[in-house]
Amino acid sequence: MxxxxxxxxxxxxxxxxxxxxxxxxxxxxxxxxxxxxxxxxxxxxxxxxxxxxxxxxxxxxxxxxxxxxxxxxxPLQHRTTRRARMGPLLEPMRRDECVKLVESGVVGRIAFNSADGLVVIPINYCWVGDLIVFRTAADSAVAQYDLAPIAFQVDTVDEGLRDGWSVLVNGQVRPATEPELEAARERVEPWAGGRRETYMAIEPQRITGRRIRSW
Missing domain, CATH: 1.10.260.40 (lambda repressor-like DNA-binding domains)
Structure with missing residues (x-):
C-alpha cells in the first residue's frame, strides 16, 4: 500500500x-x-x-x-507558547502589495448601505484588470446599488501565529460591462449556489492594507 x-x-x-x-x-x-x-x-x-x-x-x-x-x-499551542512573549508589530502595506493579495484571493466581504441599513456580506470574486468583479442575484440589494459607495475587504489571520493581514478597498459599484463579464465568467463561482447571473464590478478609489506580525 x-x-x-x-x-x-x-x-x-x-x-x-x-x-x-x-x-x-x-x-x-x-x-x-x-x-x-x-x-x-x-x-x-x-x-x-x-x-x-x-x-x-x-x-x-x-x-x-x-x-x-x-x-x-x-499544533497551535506549540507556536503560541513560543511566540506569546513577543509584542505585535502593525505595519502598513504598499498599494502594489495590497493589489497582489486581493488578486490572489477568491473570497472577500462587501459593505454597503441598503434600505435596511449597513449590510456586510461575503462574496466570491476575481480581479479583472483594475476591478473587483463578483456575481449576485438580479433582485439582490447590491444589484440595485448602481454607482454608489461600497467597501470591499479581504484578510487572513493565523490565531496560532498571531499574524495576519487585511486589505480594504473603497470605491463604487456598478454593473459589469460585457468584456468584464466575459473575463470573469469562468473565474467566479458563488459558493451559495442559485441563480446569480448578475455581474457587478467595484471600481477601486482607495486601496489600503495593514499587516500584523508577532515577531
Whole structure:
C-alpha cells in the first residue's frame, strides 16, 4: 500500500498557514499549483475550507512553500507558547502589495448601505484588470446599488501565529460591462449556489492594507 495516497489529518488552521506562507513568498495560488502539480482550484480549497489531504499532497505543498510538514501542521499551542512573549508589530502595506493579495484571493466581504441599513456580506470574486468583479442575484440589494459607495475587504489571520493581514478597498459599484463579464465568467463561482447571473464590478478609489506580525 502506498502511504502517500492515504488521508492525513491536518489542524483546523492548516489552510490559513498555507495562505500565510504563500503570501510571505509573494506567490499566487496558480504558482503554488504549478509547483505542486495540483490544480489552482485545489489550492484555493486547501486555503479556504477544511479538506482531506493525502500524505503526497502535504509533502508537495511543504516543498513548494519552502517549509516542512511539521511547520505547516504543528499544533497551535506549540507556536503560541513560543511566540506569546513577543509584542505585535502593525505595519502598513504598499498599494502594489495590497493589489497582489486581493488578486490572489477568491473570497472577500462587501459593505454597503441598503434600505435596511449597513449590510456586510461575503462574496466570491476575481480581479479583472483594475476591478473587483463578483456575481449576485438580479433582485439582490447590491444589484440595485448602481454607482454608489461600497467597501470591499479581504484578510487572513493565523490565531496560532498571531499574524495576519487585511486589505480594504473603497470605491463604487456598478454593473459589469460585457468584456468584464466575459473575463470573469469562468473565474467566479458563488459558493451559495442559485441563480446569480448578475455581474457587478467595484471600481477601486482607495486601496489600503495593514499587516500584523508577532515577531
Amino acid at each position: 502506498d502511504t502517500r495516497t492515504q488521508p492525513v489529518e491536518v489542524p483546523g488552521d492548516f489552510g490559513n498557514r498555507v495562505r500565510h506562507r504563500r503570501t510571505e513568498l509573494g506567490l499566487s495560488t496558480s504558482e503554488v499549483a504549478e509547483r505542486t502539480g495540483m490544480s489552482t482550484r485545489r489550492i484555493e480549497q486547501v486555503e479556504t475550507r477544511p479538506v482531506a489531504l493525502t500524505a503526497g499532497e502535504l509533502a508537495r505543498l511543504a516543498r513548494a512553500l519552502g517549509t516542512t510538514i511539521g511547520e505547516l501542521s504543528a
